[in-house]
Amino acid sequence: MAFRIRPVDATFYDLFSESAQHLVIGAGLLAEMLAEGADREDVAQRMRDAEHAADETTHSIVRRVNSTFITPFDREDIYALASGLDDIMDMMDEAVDLVLLYEVKELPPELSVQVEVLQQCAELTADAMPRLRSMKDLSEFWIEINRLENTGDKTFRRLLAKLFSGDFKALEVLKLKDIVESLEGAIDAFEKVANTIEQIAVKES
Amino acid sequence: MAFRIRPVDATFYDLFSESAQHLVIGAGLLAEMLAEGADREDVAQRMRDAEHAADETTHSIVRRVNSTFITPFDREDIYALASGLDDIMDMMDEAVDLVLLYEVKELPPELSVQVEVLQQCAELTADAMPRLRSMKDLSEFWIEINRLENTGDKTFRRLLAKLFSGDFKALEVLKLKDIVESLEGAIDAFEKVANTIEQIAVKES
Amino acid sequence: MAFRIRPVDATFYDLFSESAQHLVIGAGLLAEMLAEGADREDVAQRMRDAEHAADETTHSIVRRVNSTFITPFDREDIYALASGLDDIMDMMDEAVDLVLLYEVKELPPELSVQVEVLQQCAELTADAMPRLRSMKDLSEFWIEINRLENTGDKTFRRLLAKLFSGDFKALEVLKLKDIVESLEGAIDAFEKVANTIEQIAVKES
Incomplete structure (x- = not known):
């Protein structure tokens, strides 16, 4: 389409960026958890807090999609993306917990x-979220994630x-x-x- | 919306209530199964029957949603609710079976x-189903289920x-x-x- | 409906048939893998190739559904069927890999x-795919698969x-x-x- 004007609710992009930022924090806490001499109780508590914060962001997205007439892309895709990001956080939280x-x-x-x-996946995802607005330069993101997933699978x-x-x-x-499988998940x-x-x-x- | 007249197929509510009633029966059988001196073969057989009855109800909902022009709420939400209730029964059946x-x-x-x-979750869900008709007083239901899920998670x-x-x-x-995880599921x-x-x-x- | 003319993209049927053909190959490789004296490295490599080929077909279906205006049946059903077929291949690949x-x-x-x-399920599915075009004689397919699933569950x-x-x-x-569960899956x-x-x-x- 050569020409398109569509009024959209910009804050969806902000919320997706926020959601991905939680993943950067979560992946960092996971690294802390595995470090020698870690205060595991303390790290796990901070992970729980981070997971709750991520939940809040997910709920904000769902509430907004339910109450907004015009969305930047299909409603079902917004749900899928929001719950996909949320699932990642849940998996990392589970790993820390185990x-x-x-x-x-x-x-x-x-x-x-x-x-x-x-951690690399989280950084790449956080970097990609703002590009949802223009829908440009996203292919390098999904190609790189797929490459990382392949590496992860071998490990x-x-x-x-x-x-x-x-x-x-x-x-x-x-x-x-159980721990290995939650990381893989x-x-x-x-x-x-x-x-x-x-x-x-x-x-x- | 202050005023809404929408002809709906009332029996959806009845079918959801029926579906939740199966869960009350299933949770009861699960309790029987764990009781000392239980005739496990017999309880497991009754659980299988209960699970089949639940399946029947789920199929009735799906058939109805596929053949009805006007539904009381979004088709995809009816599917999600029906299959969500069915998943619970499957999990309880799996626990008994294991x-x-x-x-x-x-x-x-x-x-x-x-x-x-x-058992508490099943009772609450069965109580809540008839309130789908008016969509009133449902928040206490989901808040209480979330509270119970938190308790369950700690256990x-x-x-x-x-x-x-x-x-x-x-x-x-x-x-x-495996048993503990199917109850958690x-x-x-x-x-x-x-x-x-x-x-x-x-x-x- | 007595009379219906709907221009459709015929190749959806071809792609679904292709997808099911991959399953026939995959189930055959699974049988090879379990045979005594199998060269497991070699079979596993061919399974990986088969799984990649199946992925390609799935991607073709998804690309087509995203770029086609008129689809032979609901878009969401095409997704569900394509990803359902893909999930089977993933499970069989996992079993071989384990x-x-x-x-x-x-x-x-x-x-x-x-x-x-x-293997029987894969054959039946491959046989059924071309019948999607006329939507005729499909009930025997799902009845037989359900019967096979019951047998499989007992085993x-x-x-x-x-x-x-x-x-x-x-x-x-x-x-x-793990292996038993991936076959069951x-x-x-x-x-x-x-x-x-x-x-x-x-x-x-």
């Missing part, structure tokens, strides 16, 4: 590799193989597997958000 | 605490910590963890239904 | 029973009971349970596709 709850003593170093992937598989190598006792495997959730954004961009272009 | 299948000898008492939460985490405390063998942990599924109803109420108000 | 990754030595024979169910439960019978060590249970995913098709057929009839 580390605290299971009192895991020794964490395989590959876990930190996964958390670094999550995930290496981690699983390591857990079952015989070096860990069954109970430790059970604990670590968070990375997958970033990919889902990237796919949602790709779909929105294709529709709107 | 108790039978895994032949677990000793069940931690906290499991009964979770089942009491489920869930206590249960997980207990399972990994070293008092249980790995195989018992594996079995109990059922409680979460109630919260999802409460959120769906909140969303419907906000849209329709 | 067999490789976990280096499981002894696979219980009931696993092959589940894979036979998957699944027998498998779980066997895993926990005491004959397997905790670590083996953990590994086999694939069968369930076929049922979901059958339900989606039932819903589409009811709407369009």
